[in-house]
Amino acid sequence: MPIPFPSRQTDTARRPIGGASSPPGDWRCRCCGKRLGLCFADHVHLRFARGHEYLVGYPVTATCRGCNTLNRRDGDPGPAAA
16 A cells, blocks of 8 residues: 655744744745755855755745745845855
């Protein structure tokens, strides 16, 4: 007998957007809270499996690998570190 695909988390179980546990500059998924990148004044640092790293300018669009939600970041509200 096949095992049914587990359902996704309900809205009440999701992390708050930009929760208190997120350090400044973290870009997190608006749905599940998974970290997507690290925001700086003029770019975003994205890191993926097997050592793939990207520095991209704003606006940034990324799909969460955890829940497949499309996320967009237009600018930086975080620190101006470089």
